Amino acid sequence: MDLCEFEASLVYRMSSRTVRAPWKEERRRMSGLTFRSTKAHWTANLSRPCSHGPTGLFVPPSPPLDPEKIKELQRFITLSKKLLVMTGAGISTESGIPDYRSEKVGLYARTDRRPIQHIEFIRSAPVRQRYWARNFVGWPQFSSHQPNPAHWALSNWEKLGKLHWLVTQNVDALHSKAGNQRLTELHGCMHRVLCLSCGEQTPRRVLQERFQVLNPSWSAEAQGVAPDGDVFLTEEQVRSFQVPSCDRCGGPLKPDVVFFGDTVNPDKVDFVHRRVKEADSLLVVGSSLQVYSGYRFILTAREKKLPIAILNIGPTRSDDLACLKLDSRCGELLPLINPQ
Ligand SMILES: [Zn+2]
Numbered sequence: 001m002d003l004c005e006f007e008a009s010l011v012y013r014m015s016s017r018t019v020r021a022p023w024k025e026e027r028r029r030m031s032g033l034t035f036r037s038t039k040a041h042w043t044a045n046l047s048r049p050c051s052h053g054p055t056g057l058f059v060p061p062s063p064p065l066d067p068e069k070i071k072e073l074q075r076f077i078t079l080s081k082k083l084l085v086m087t088g089a090g091i092s093t094e095s096g097i098p099d100y101r102s103e104k105v106g107l108y109a110r111t112d113r114r115p116i117q118h119i120e121f122i123r124s125a126p127v128r129q130r131y132w133a134r135n136f137v138g139w140p141q142f143s144s145h146q147p148n149p150a151h152w153a154l155s156n157w158e159k160l161g162k163l164h165w166l167v168t169q170n171v172d173a174l175h176s177k178a179g180n181q182r183l184t185e186l187h188g189c190m191h192r193v194l195c196l197s198c199g200e201q202t203p204r205r206v207l208q209e210r211f212q213v214l215n216p217s218w219s220a221e222a223q224g225v226a227p228d229g230d231v232f233l234t235e236e237q238v239r240s241f242q243v244p245s246c247d248r249c250g251g252p253l254k255p256d257v258v259f260f261g262d263t264v265n266p267d268k269v270d271f272v273h274r275r276v277k278e279a280d281s282l283l284v285v286g287s288s289l290q291v292y293s294g295y296r297f298i299l300t301a302r303e304k305k306l307p308i309a310i311l312n313i314g315p316t317r318s319d320d321l322a323c324l325k326l327d328s329r330c331g332e333l334l335p336l337i338n339p340q
Helices: 003-015 022-028 054-058 066-081 116-123 125-142 149-158 174-178 206-213 236-237 266-278 292-303 330-336
Strands: 034-037 040-045 083-088 163-167 183-185 188-195 201-203 252-256 282-283 308-311 325-327
Touching: 022 066, 066 201, 066 282, 066 308, 066 325, 066 330, 083 149, 083 292, 116 125, 125 206, 125 252, 149 163, 149 174, 163 266, 174 183, 183 266, 188 206, 201 206, 266 292, 282 292, 292 308, 308 330
Parallel strands: 083 163, 083 282, 163 183, 282 308, 308 325
Antiparallel strands: 034 040, 188 201, 188 252
């Protein structure tokens, strides 16, 4: 059986059986983990039942692993000779990073009311000052997140020649920490800083040292810290925070990530389209595909009639295009798959 026949058999089986499942109804009723900023501090509403373990706080509930589905995914992977994998925030929740689909760079990029907008960051020095002050305080925790078994599995797939290319919508550097090199970070990476004037890229950790030198007596005492490291600071704290500029040209600095209202570099988009066209199958891991910058590659894959499998807890924008859909924890399922 080749991939096309496999896909056809799965589509038939999916359409011929009832897909209602009690846990899906349960999940729909759950409102999810939400954060809100009060005048004094961040508060977390942990009303949603959480998965076990300290890093499970941000993983939505999921049904037990289905042995049949595992076998189906195994066959999909075995039959794939040029597999393209696209990952989203859902793969990093098991590393302790909250899943905020609509905010490409997570809580880091948020003000206390709404996500930061690219144009505001570019135009306003006070906005940049507030952003960097919060980012400075949250950085030690954010940068300490480590790859989980799902990242390690994909790294292993690359080493064994199973992975044609990996595209991630995440900015947390967990794939590169796990050792993946055949990797495109679609929305950039928080671990790099970009000069808006001359384009020089520098490591984020170097900027942290410059912040410390410039703000030796600045009190980084946050009123409260959200689990991903984002913080609430008073206006007074923000106003006294000194933000360095580019060492080379004096221009303003920005994380090398795509903020709201910005677009992904067209060359990068073309590059990924080419990788998709070379692939013979596509696996989506931990993404609801709501953001167009990732969804467009699904459309390309579909045009090419590539079989698509999706591993994501909860519905996605492309469930109807997939030959295989799995609602499981990425870190539990992917290590079970033999890539050879
Ligand atoms: Zn510069």
